[in-house]
Amino acid sequence: MARPRTPLLDRERITTIALQLVDEQGDFSVPQIARRLGVQTGSVYHHVDGRDGIVELLRERVASVIDPGTLSRTPWDTALEAWARSYRAAFAAHPKAIPLLMTSPVRAPRVLEQYERAVTLLLDAGFAPADVMPLLVALENLVLGSALDLAAPETMWELTPDAPTPRLAQALAAAGEGRTDRAFELGLEGLITHARALRVHAP
Template identity: 45%
Template sequence: MSETLERRAGRPAKNVLNRELILATAITVLNRTGPEDFTMAALAKELGVKTPALYHHVGGKNDILAGMRQFVTAGIDYEVFKSLPWDEATIAWARSYRAAFAAHPYAISLLATVPVTGAHPTLVMYEEVSQGFRAAGWPEGKIVSAIVALENFILGSALDAVAPPDMMDPGDFAGEVPGYTQALRAGESTEPRMSRADQAFELGLAALVAGLAGLK
């Protein structure tokens, strides 16, 4: 589905309005305008139709958000929990999760507070991840909390991945914060082939998975 959506994303000239086209255009509008300006009216304008025309193909904004969630999360690899040990599967899942949302960072704030009810593919992912945790010996009462803890870290890391490269640079104040500046430069030279954001993500992910492993 994602390849088709990407091919058809954009302003349609004479396309027949349908659900797939609406969702593809919704992604385009979100990526361009951000969540604050993402409205049904803005989507209809992009499609060249009146807002009521959308409701012949979608159930409303929540339905569109569910479809957008499916598009954004399509690249998340949760099947790894069927074949890899828990820690390796969790790391692989987290990396693909971060990459999926880093490609559409505006979706994070838009979808973070929308219940997953009705988002069937997302629920399927949670089912597979939960089963992977369960098979690894996790107590039932800690599984969802552990998943949410990982998601909180992953989504924050996805935003960091698209932040400016000089996000942490002290600039003209480097002389006033020598300890921090020295640590920053040391980190840059330790893994020169990795971005600062990637280094932070890998370090944090390793620490988080190791810490969670001790809670099983």
Template identity: 45%
Template sequence: MGRPRRALLSADLIVREALALIDADGVEAFSMPKLAARLGVKSASLYNHVDGRPAIVEGIRVLIVDEMDMSGFADRPWSEALIAWGRSYRTAFARHPNVIGLITTTTVTSPATLDMFETVVDALARGGWPPETIVPVLTSVENFLVGASFDQAAPDVMIDVAEREHEVPQLAAALRAAGTAKAGRAEVAFELGLAALIDGLAARLAALTDGPA
């Protein structure tokens, strides 16, 4: 017998095709029947490899996490490692903006994602953060990164004052000063915010521990 013309189903293939479907058509297009149709199989066939939609969402999360740079946590100070991780975090989600809302509103259960958070938390603990502050620090950093990822997917013109410049002169002047290239504005805003966040956290740590961060 010859080889099958269609790739054999696997959990990895299903998850990757689900991500491709969401990338192309948005999260509203993500359903088991639509995914099965994309793969050329019956919906029931998917359940032989994955435990339904939640498992696929977790698989997508793992694909995003795999794109993040965790190398700095091995030997760099927590602040430097967070900056490198933060940049790669934003880049990873910016490649797949349609999944941001889906991923960030579902409970984390996958071992790969838990391992990522373990690495970050361990670096914060080694850096001297008191135990009760570590999850709030992690959450505040992620909140900023998720927002920055959404900004990457924002329209080229997010604030349009074209017909009301005389009513909002300060805003209009600030927008002109920022320039017209969305990519440049987003990058400047991200780096400014990331630096301010990390510097603020370092100052906070110093205040908590009565010493340099």
């Protein structure tokens, strides 16, 4: 039997097209995916659990490039810093996906497994259970905010004569290139420093 000219519809192709749409426009619809794949909308639903299922496939795809080995490093703060940098790089590649993924519950098993490893890292390091999730959420806020910043225009402050801001102009000139990377490293250093203090006082 001759091979079909078009590859059979599957979850991988659906995810690829959905991610292309998100990269282009910040969102997707199932009919849009079907049109790009040249199939009926109902055919897409045969492979995924609706829109929510596609969102979770996107989450798995974007998060799949986060290096899982970072959470096996020692000591714990080295592991957490390396994980944060890998996490930032993964989402910086698809910044328009961030609002979509961060406003829906996490259900993807492989992503939940990565959170489990991060939580285990902190608990095994001696953190109090009540401090673990606030610390991880704070880290995510830093990572995802910085990933969005990487996609922002190089000039985010447009100074005009109508609103004289000489001190802002001075600070911007002094910042030079690499502002986003330096801001991320500054925030990460502050968060890790605070985490070390939390661990000292953990029971």
